[in-house]
Amino acid sequence: AQSVTQPDIHITVSEGASLELRCNYSYGATPYLFWYVQSPGQGLQLLLKYFSGDTLVQGIKGFEAEFKRSQSSFNLRKPSVHWSDAAEYFCAVRGYSSASKIIFGSGTRLSIRP
Amino acid sequence: EPEVTQTPSHQVTQMGQEVILRCVPISNHLYFYWYRQILGQKVEFLVSFYNNEISEKSEIFDDQFSVERPDGSNFTLKIRSTKLEDSAMYFCASYTGGTGELFFGEGSRLTVL
Numbered sequence: 227a228q229s230v231t232q233p234d235i236h237i238t239v240s241e242g243a244s245l246e247l248r249c250n251y252s253y254g255a256t257p258y259l260f261w262y263v264q265s266p267g268q269g270l271q272l273l274l275k276y277f278s279g280d281t282l283v284q285g286i287k288g289f290e291a292e293f294k295r296s297q298s299s300f301n302l303r304k305p306s307v308h309w310s311d312a313a314e315y316f317c318a319v320r321g322y323s324s325a326s327k328i329i330f331g332s333g334t335r336l337s338i339r340p
Numbered sequence: 341e342p343e344v345t346q347t348p349s350h351q352v353t354q355m356g357q358e359v360i361l362r363c364v365p366i367s368n369h370l371y372f373y374w375y376r377q378i379l380g381q382k383v384e385f386l387v388s389f390y391n392n393e394i395s396e397k398s399e400i401f402d403d404q405f406s407v408e409r410p411d412g413s414n415f416t417l418k419i420r421s422t423k424l425e426d427s428a429m430y431f432c433a434s435y436t437g438g439t440g441e442l443f444f445g446e447g448s449r450l451t452v453l
Binding site for chain 2: 260269270272275316324325327328329330331332
């Protein structure tokens with residue numbers, strides 16, 4: 227079955243500290259991979275995506291993610307978080323077919339300690 | 341920047357009433373989706389729509405739900421007889437296909453009393 231696991235429900239980090247949010251997926255083949263961010267009461271904004279090629283992808287707002295096929299993981303990282311990064315982060319996967327749906331993980335809520 | 345727009349932003353309805361949520365996808369997009377997010381929970385797939393028909397639907401998308409693209413621009417989700425558990429944020433999304441980005445609207449919050 228296709229699934230996305232985000233093992234951390236809630237993470238708190240200090241402003242200026244580094245961040246890593248974990249994501250593991252289960253899919254028939256290597257899917258397309260995404261990270262979305264959702265601020266309270268807002269919609270979903272794409273941070274970055276991986277389709278193929280370089281396994282380290284850069285996104286907006288200083289985020290990056292690394293695809294590791296052997297671990298079926300796509301962890302999100304940021305070297306130094308800002309208070310404005312406090313939000314819910316969703317990892318997601320999609321198949322290669324254009325009609326494939328995106329499947330979301332359960333999300334990780336990020337809080338920033340001043 | 342192009343965007344997906346959804347109306348209404350918030351609707352309150354009585355249980356058993358019909359609700360129609362509206363979405364205007366980005367104009368050159370071909371694939372359309374509805375997702376829902378119950379408060380504090382994950383974003384769940386409801387239905388995908390392409391070439392004027394449903395491509396895929398989840399087990400959540402039962403007979404009380406329907407989708408329509410009535411005029412080539414709007415994309416609607418109808419809930420025929422709302423239940424308390426239909427209270428959620430409903431997101432519309434669209435994209436061109438292939439490796440294009442899926443754009444989400446800001447969502448329509450539905451509250452069923």
